[in-house]
Amino acid sequence: MRFRVNRHLRHHFRAERDREIRDAPTAPRSLSPRRQPYPPEEFTWRDYCVFLLRIAAEIEHALMVQYLFAAYSIDGSKLPSRERHRVAAWRDIILGVAREEMGHLITVQNLLILLGSPVSLDREDYPWDSEFYPFTFHLRALSLESLATYICAESPPRWIGQVASAIRKRANAVNKGPANRVGELYALIGKVMNDPDRIRDADLQATTAPFQASWDEWGRGYRQFAQSTANGSRPNFVQAQMIIRRCSSRDEAVSALAEIGEQGEGLQAAASGTGEPGGSPEVAHFRRFLEIYRGLRGTSKPDLVALKIADNPRTEHFLDIARPVGRRKIHSAIGNFQAYSGANVITHPVSSPLAHLFNLRYRMLLVNLTHTLRTPGSDDPNQSTTVRGALINRTFGEMYNLRSIAGLLVRLPLEPGSRSKLMAGPPFEMPYGLQLPDFERDRWLLHRDLHLASLIAINRCRTALEGSKGIEIVVPALTYLRALENADRIALDEVGGGLTRSEAQSSVGAPA
Amino acid sequence: MSEPIKARNLSAQLHYRAAGNPPTTLASSAISNCFPGLEFDLRNLWRRLFQGILLHEADNLVVAAEDPGFRKLVGHRLIFVEECPMFIELRGPTKPGGADVLLTGSGNGVAALEWSNAMASVLERFKGTKDKVRCRFTKNPAWNPIGPMESSSAQLMTVRMHLNNLFYTGPDGEQAVINDTVVLPGELTQSLCSPWQNDYRECACYYWAASRPDFVNVEQTGPGKGTGNNWLAKDVEHKEYVVDSAVNQSKLWTYDELFRDWQRRLSFIVGGRDAEE
Amino acid sequence: MTIRGIRILPPLAIGRLGAAATPMDNYEVVKDQRKPLGYRHLRPAETFDVDISSGRILSTFTPSWVQFKDGPKVRPIAPFLEVWAVVSRDRMEPLTLDVLERSGLTPADLRWRVHVANHKVFRRTGDWHDKVEAFAPEPEPDLRLEVLRGKPKSIPRNKGSDPTFPTFSDHKVHQLLGRSPNFWAGRSIRLGSVQYIDPTKEFPQIRLRFTPAGGYVYGSSWEKPPPGRPDDPNLHEIVYRGRRGGWLGYTEPSSVEGVAKLTAPSTIYAGESIDGNATSKGYLDDECDGIVYAVLNSPSGPFPPAYARIGAGPPAYAPDSFPVRTVADELEQALLGTSVGIDQVSAESAEEIIRRAFETIRLMNTELMNGNPAVGGLAANNMVVQDNRDTGRASEPIMDPSLVNNSSLAHLHEAILASLLSGTAPWFTGVLRRYDQIGDLSDRGRRKMPAFMRGADGRYMTLTRRQIDLIEKVASRNLNGS
DSSP states (O other), rough: OOOOOOHHHHHHHHHHHHHHTTTTTTOOOOOOOOOOOOTTOOHHHHHHHHHHHHHHHHHEEEEEEHHHHHHHHHHOOTTTTHHHHHHHHHHHHHHHHHHHHHHHHHHHHHHHHHOOOOOOOOHHHHSOOTTTTSSOOOOOOOHHHHHHHHHTTTOOOOSSSHHHHHHHHHHHHTTTTTOOHHHEEEHHHHHHHOTTTOOOOGGSOOOGGGGSOOOHOOOOOOSSSOOOOOOOTTTTTTOOOOOOOOOOHHHHHHHHHHHHHHHHHHHHHHSSSOOOTTTOOTTTTHHHHHHHHHHHHHHSSSSGGBBBOOOOOEEEOBBBBTTTTGGBBOOHHHHHHHHHHOOOEEOOOTTTHHHHHHHHHHHHHHHHHHHHHTSSOOTTTSSSOOOHHHHHHHHHHHHHHHHHHHHHHTTTTTSTTTTTOOOOOOEEEOOOOOOOOOHHHHHHHHHHHHHHEEEEEEEEHHHHHTTOOOOHHHHHHHHHHHHHHHHHHHHHHHHHHHHHHHHHHHHSSOOO | OOOEEETTHHHHHTTOOOTOOGGGGGGGSSBOOOOSSSSGGGGGGGGGSBBTTTTTTTBOOOOEEESSGGGTTTBBBEEEEEEESSEEEEOOOOTTTOOEEEOOSSSEEEOOOOOOOHHHHHHHHHHHHHOEEEEEEEOOOOOOOOOOOTOOOEEEEEEEBBBSSSEEEEEEEEEEEEEETOOOOTTTTSSBBBBGGGGGGSSOOGGTTTTTEEEEEEEEETTTTEEEETTBBBOSSOOOOOOOSSGGGGGGGOOHHHHHHHHSSSOOOTTTOOOOO | OOOOOEEEEEEEEEEEOOOOOOOOOOEEEEEOOOOOOOOOOEEOOOOEEEETTTTTTEEEEEOOOOEEEETTEOOBBEEEEEEEEEEEEEEEOBHHHHHHTTTTTTTEEEEEEEEEEOOHHHHOOGGGGOOEEESSSSHHHHHHHHHHOOOOGSSOOSSSSSSTSSOOOOEEEEEEBBBOBBBBTOOOEEEEEEEEEBSSSOOOOOOEEEOOOOOOOEEEEEOOOOOSOOSSOOEEEEEEETTTOOOOOOOOSSSSSOOOOOOOOOOOOEEEEEETTTEOOEEEEOOOEEEEEEEEEOSSSSSOOOOEEEEEEOOOOOOOOOSBBBBHHHHHHHHHHHHHHHHGGHHHHHHHHHHHHHHHHHTTTTTHHHHHEEEEHHHESHHHHHHHHHOOOOOSSOGGGOOOOHHHHHHHHHHHHHHHHHHHHOOOOOOOGGGTTTOOOOOHEEEBBBOSOOOTTTOOOOOOOOHHHHHHHHHHSSSTTO
16 A cells, blocks of 8 residues: 555554444444544544545455456366356355445445545555555455455454354465454444534535435346246355445435445344344355355365466566567566566466456546546436436446456466466556546547557457467457457447537536 | 258257248247237237136136136136246335335236246146146136235135147157147237237337337437437438327327338338338 | 158248238348447348249349338248158158159149138137138138137147148149138138249259238228228228128227236227227238148158148338347247257357347337436336336336436447357346246336336246246356367
């Protein structure tokens, strides 16, 4: 984590934690002036709340990405057929958890918007070393070790016992230090937000509702506990329930925070012992990971559940891309950094351009999401469909693209030759910046640039594929690239329309 | 000349495209969410599912007995077949944002399931056997729709029925052609609109858009914004979708105009646009 | 190689109405390899040039372009039905001149009979005199009457030949004239025609061609109609005798039993409102469905007749697009069950379903179908209104109104399709509506897929269970690279 964030945390978190951690997270407290804690240096409470929410956003974003990576690594095709079904179900469960993290991420954005803060989708690539972070950020294929870290990250406060110890031990082995709990952060934010002495009513801007994301926009058809059908499809299939709350008041904000914490840890469930409100006991992320952990241990060959993907795959960057492959100079600063951080550089001539394409689409997802949250939706029923709706659909489209390209990358080699048997993987490298231009026209110019960059990237991928040998997935990869190219061209047409329209609207270019 | 086909490969036979036949001669070009349908009302396939009685194609009701021995079932409702209910409860909010409740707005809060999916597993199980199927009918006639029922309800009685073969079954086994004694000529189309052009206006039938288009000549004017024509619009120069409503009667082809000259007035849509003829 | 029996393929063939003199040419619909998400292409294909007078195929040709109309008239789609010979326990081959010869038979030994009907009026009135039946060739009046009366016993079973029903084996065009006891004397509705194609050395396949009718509307009158065109410009001809039958002026019954027996939807006949009742104008159309029988003589007696079903419907007006759920899907499920065999699980079949969903919504005004208030969606012909009217469910859009712009939804489907094309396993089986979830009219329930469309039960459409099983099986198989 960047020093600029860390420096505030070191000071305050310990103190807060020591003092507050034993309290029930949702009980409102009125604190006498003598007991009232102080905000850290350079902060007011409101601003501090924003600061904590930004960290929460970063954590949710990071968790989501790590879970996606883990899910994409799951294969199971080499397992006996009777086990494959179950393994496929794990993939869906972890994807469901990732989806729910996205719901958390979005709800946190809503809370930021409520407080009048800009949205925050930024996160550090690598490395991490803060006490706040649940575990060391690490993109890795699914394994008992990685699952152990996820379980610990989402575990309820008083989770003890033999199983707990064993799992913690396994988690600590890879985590280089005890794993923290994400719930603590939410508990703290909840406390702060619930206190009218710290966050005043006026700090919560209900009028920001049209900017906030709503479940109606993002929830799609997801529901909790979808029944399995008479067709005998997967039993015990737990479907994602996305928590996306628009918040206009303190109560709504506090309740949303509690819900998010609950979905991770299942605190209420643990306390009451009867399972989740709503029926099924298997809902909390913690429990779902635990279930998979048990299942994985019980598999005939746990090593064959996931593909052999390189940890922390990274794209290569050259100073001189025009030169033939063997003659390019590696960017030394990046090269050093990657060596330091234990990253695995994707150097295979087909995987490399695809990994860059992946990063580009990841950026496009983040840009579309940011643009969405900066574009007000309409409460006016007489307004016809909006740009915001199109942006939401574009965001979803990018999610599907990421899934597709990740699916290709995990089946392509990391390196040329037979040096390692490792496969590449989705790098999820952050773009150089996430700032959205102020003016609408410039935002569409950015979209246009990204689509154009994608067309170039697609061409590079295609050239590499067409010149390749021994790649099994050449045909579906080329088909997909053609389809994506198709889609980019159509999108460019429409973005062109958007540019013309926003030009017409803003003669002087007033911010949208 | 075509390659030989396995006599037991019913799927290949069903999808077989005879020489010279365009793709729209195939069953895979005809819609089957039939309410009532375009080419066929395939719900009529199921009317003689059970030997001796005639079911309503769109309701779990016995409308006639073809075997006098089953006359007592006429007007009764078929509620369960084996363990499968033939109805479903309707639940949803009565106010936006409200809780989901049993919707008894009109009718009794239930809908009859379409035969095709509801009976699929029973058909699979019993096909080719001589076994009788355990059916739970209402004890009394129930011409009016009735509400949800448990299978153990005292208002139901069990009658065991034989299934008819929906497909012609000869000495060599089942074939892919619908049995001629189970569906007679005229029955696959009898419950369609009369005349069929009646289905092209006001029938909420825009849900067969791939067969009977709705929104054509679409132009995107920007992200999230676009416009196009109503396929039935008289004036397609003006790029604005004309909603099929009372005020727009003059802007869309009327029933009479369709009866008179649908062939000239309706355009084939290729690539989402009016095809040049 | 001996003939053990015969079959007609395909077992169901669809004709499409049109009044142009020349039937529609053959064409292919192919996916665009360069633009996988684009519209399918229509390509002209090898077409038979049939000489009507002799019944022979003179030649084949491939037209320069695909043309659906001749001037103001639609070209009808006139399908061919082929006869196949069952030559061994499990093998069928085309029945050709050669195959016949080798069994000592000639084309004249293959005899046909066709029976089609239009029961649309009968379905409403319940009066068997309203059935419109057409035969080729025309049977004895007594037999026709038996068929009208609907006595199943008298309909010949498929054992042995049907000595009662006449057959033909000439190559003339046989008109299918739909007659009804309630028609004026001498009047009939032409429901199409059939012709036994005369096989030649160059085109030796045994086949029959069904040409549907011209898509005309027929009417009724109280008094005997004079010759010539009817006054009502909607009509091609008056056929129905108003006072004899109940169709002209028919209104739907209001008795409990009568109401229960109505079609769903009801009141879907041409009518006008008189005293608040939808009163039938006595119109009929020339659609039909029925059966083509083929009987092959053999030295040891005729083989059991083979048959196939035909029907005539309206044109498919978006010929490069296909529906999400089709008659083929229904019949496959009824034939083969709800579970797809391993050998039939292919990514292509799952893609095809999604592609069809995409093709459907592309042509749909999704904002209106969603019930968007801004376009009058809360008072339009869509499921939002139906839900409210039929069940009392709250009237509100199905999905968030901002999301349902037609192109924006199309792009979303494109991304899904692209993903499937990349070999990604379908991930969305959870949002597919199951057949027993049609009662779920909650927000979440209504947002499941397929969206916006009405199903056969009058509520939201579902795929067949077999279709869902296919997608689920593709989803749980890992297909990348395999």
